[in-house]
Amino acid sequence: xxxxxxxxxxxxxxxxxxxxxxxxxxxxxxxxxxxxxxxxxxxxxxxxxxxxxxxxxxxxxxxxxxxxxxxxxxxxxxxxxxxxxxxxxxxxxxxxxxxxxxxxxxxxxxxxxxxxxxxxxxxxxxxxxxxxxxxxxxxxxxxxxxxxxxxxxxxxxxxxxxxxxxxxxxxxxxxxxxxxxxxxxxxxxxxxxxxxxxxxxxxxxxxxxxxxxxxxxxxxxxxxxxxxxxxxxxxxxxxxxxxxxxxxxxxxx
Numbered sequence: 001x002x003x004x005x006x007x008x009x010x011x012x013x014x015x016x017x018x019x020x021x022x023x024x025x026x027x028x029x030x031x032x033x034x035x036x037x038x039x040x041x042x043x044x045x046x047x048x049x050x051x052x053x054x055x056x057x058x059x060x061x062x063x064x065x066x067x068x069x070x071x072x073x074x075x076x077x078x079x080x081x082x083x084x085x086x087x088x089x090x091x092x093x094x095x096x097x098x099x100x101x102x103x104x105x106x107x108x109x110x111x112x113x114x115x116x117x118x119x120x121x122x123x124x125x126x127x128x129x130x131x132x133x134x135x136x137x138x139x140x141x142x143x144x145x146x147x148x149x150x151x152x153x154x155x156x157x158x159x160x161x162x163x164x165x166x167x168x169x170x171x172x173x174x175x176x177x178x179x180x181x182x183x184x185x186x187x188x189x190x191x192x193x194x195x196x197x198x199x200x201x202x203x204x205x206x207x208x209x210x211x212x213x214x215x216x217x218x219x220x221x222x223x224x225x226x227x228x229x230x231x232x233x234x235x236x237x238x239x240x241x242x243x244x245x246x247x248x249x250x251x252x253x
Contacts, residue, residue: 007203014047018204019211022060026212028238029064030219032231033173034159034180035239036064036212037152038115042243045250049104050111050151054096055197057152058184059205060212065181067216075174080137080165084158085182087141088148092190095149100194105250111151112247116240118147118156122163123236131164148187155180 005015025039037057044053099107131140140161144154158179162172191197223231 004207007200008207009200010047010204017047018044018208022208023211023215025060026064026215027219027222028215028235029212030068030216030221031223032219032235033068034155034176035235037061038119038156038239039235039242041111041151041153042115042239042246045108045111045246050107051099051104051196052201054099054149054152055191055201056204056208058188058191058197059202059209061152061180062184063209063213064216065177065184067213068177068220075170076178077162077165077171077175078178080161081175081178081182083134083137084141084144084161084179085186087138088145088154088183089186089190091142091145091147092149092187093194095146096190096194096196097149098146099150100196105253107150108250109247112243112250114147114151115153115156115243116247118153119236119239119243122156122159123233123240125163126160128160128164131161136164137161144183145187148183149190154183 001012005012008015010018021040021043025036028039029036037060040057040060041050041053048056099111102110128136130136140157144157147157148154155176158176159172162175188197
């Protein structure tokens with residue numbers, strides 16, 4: 001145990017808190033198909049700054065995506081996912097540069113604000129019809145990359161495009177899973193170039209991938225078609241509450 005704490009550079013209390021948070025986030029990802037990174041960022045940002053959470057979240061997203069890829073590949077709109085991933089690579093460096101340039105407390109407030117705004121917009125079912133085009137596709141990808149570099153929540157931006165494209169709920173969920181998998185694979189290059197993917201980030205990611213994957217498997221078991229209409233609103237309301245609480249705490253500290 002001491003070796004794990006030393007490797008992850010965490011105190012014992014923070015370690016067990018992160019085990020619980022990643023387990024919860026995995027459950028949410030398992031039955032909703034999204035919000036893993038947003039859930040962790042909204043809660044764990046009081047323990048680690050966004051720039052240290054981003055490399056850890058890369059491993060968590062990759063491990064969750066591997067478990068969910070079967071249906072994601074079969075049911076997703078693959079050309080759409082490919083276009084989003086390629087254009088997101090343009091936005092990633094911009095987002096990371098912004099996060100690295102800002103003071104820690106400012107980057108925390110920015111990451112949490114992005115999560116709150118995106119979650120409220122999705123809960124309100126904001127439909128941006130102009131996105132349902134080729135320019136909209138690539139523009140969404142670039143913005144998703146920027147947001148990923150700030151808070152690792154590009155999937156929430158991609159959801160706006162999928163909603164504008166008027167896809168079925170099943171296709172939307174599968175397309176998000178495929179985007180998150182391919183996006184994680186390609187963004188590793190950017191993280192390495194910026195020096196963000198360091199040893200401690202990788203160690204934390206590998207350690208907390210365990211509870212995350214267990215949570216995903218548990219969440220998949222909880223998923224039922226009968227209640228599928230309620231999963232997304234529940235997750236978004238929870239996310240808004242958690243991120244808002246974190247934002248208030250950051251601003252008053």
